[in-house]
Amino acid sequence: MNAPPATTVVEPLTPHLYAPDAVRPLRAKEHFLQADTFVELHVHPWPQLTFSTRGVIRLSTQDGSYIVPPSRALWVPADVPHSITLIEDAELRTVYVHSWLAPPWERCEVLEISPLMRALMLALDTTPDGRAPADPQAPHRERMIAPLLIDEIERATQIRIDVPLPADKRLRQLCETLLRNPADRATLAERATAIGASERTVARLFHHQLGMNWQQWRQQAVMAHALPLLARGMAVSQVATACGYATDSAFCAMFKTATGRSPTAFQHKKPR
Known part of the structure; x- marks a missing residue:
């Protein structure tokens, strides 16, 4: 940290x-x-x-x-x-x-x-x-x-918007790199190369260390990035771009699959 x-x-x-x-x-x-x-x-x-x-x-x-x-x-x-x-x-x-x-x-x-x-x-x-x-x-x-x-x-209602991090140093480096730039759409193979590992090794580490695959973890990381942007009232199109999605529809489909609700349902006015 x-x-x-x-x-x-x-x-x-x-x-x-x-x-x-x-x-x-x-x-x-x-x-x-x-x-x-x-x-x-x-x-x-x-x-x-x-x-x-x-x-x-x-x-x-x-x-x-x-x-x-x-x-x-x-x-x-x-x-x-x-x-x-x-x-x-x-x-x-x-x-x-x-x-x-x-x-x-x-x-x-x-x-x-x-x-x-x-x-x-x-x-x-x-x-x-x-x-x-x-x-x-x-x-x-x-x-x-x-x-x-x-x-x-x-x-209080408990909300799952945490992003678990692994103990393995190489995998943690990969995860923290994405957290710093969620819009980066580099593939798992490209990210694995950057930390000196094979794609297969990294995929296995995701399952063993975090109990989920790369796509599932990335989705949680993107959701954690998107939710505060929506809470501040940012337009859905801007949030989609900030999360690396080429189209609003692709972002909305991912969001609804993850939460069961549309992104607009999470837009809040700032508390006075």
């Missing part, structure tokens, strides 16, 4: 100043970050819910990469190393949750944000330790909000 090229690299955003505890079981923080900022790999012993009030982010773990537009939030379990890449300027919000409150989920989950969930997250004080909370009643309000927010998290 190295920084992509041409990025601004920043250290972890002071999670130690927002550690949840029994008195304050929810802690929230906010940061405005510019596009192409890369937050270095870090880990902490409590789970978190990450979302952006505007802008799209990519959160990466050892096992995969997750695209998070403003209509989604990402649950990251405790002790999972992760890094964040800003796909565009974003107002990043993170809610840390005391472990005894958290759902027993062992993997990251992309969640649809309900209006109530958004309101509860935005109601949390974002003052770090060492400074008096902006709201003197913040600890009391956090304890009141906690059970309702956790209930909303557990009720």
Whole structure:
């Protein structure tokens, strides 16, 4: 999970100043970050819910990469190393949750944000330790909000827009190259040559490491790229081009096969 090229690299955003505890079981923080900022790999012993009030982010773990537009939030379990890449300027919000409150989920989950969930997250004080909370009643309000927010998290619709990544170094290089440029339509044979392997070897690695074939994985990578573009209101024709499709109809057919819905069903207005 190295920084992509041409990025601004920043250290972890002071999670130690927002550690949840029994008195304050929810802690929230906010940061405005510019596009192409890369937050270095870090880990902490409590789970978190990450979302952006505007802008799209990519959160990466050892096992995969997750695209998070403003209509989604990402649950990251405790002790999972992760890094964040800003796909565009974003107002990043993170809610840390005391472990005894958290759902027993062992993997990251992309969640649809309900209006109530958004309101509860935005109601949390974002003052770090060492400074008096902006709201003197913040600890009391956090304890009141906690059970309702956790209930909303557990009720939320889970959406599969993650892109799993392999452990094999050569295959991971191939996958990360496509993630950086989803419009590149190079064949599997061409990509295999670029990493010094045969097409047959790479095809076998996809099955063994990821449990899917090249076309299935590429489709998930393209979907993860397309969904935030649609969420920002980009025209379907532009999204198709950005994903490497020569025609809108071919892109729409792939999209409907993958989701059962047309791309326009995933276009959202930016939240105010």
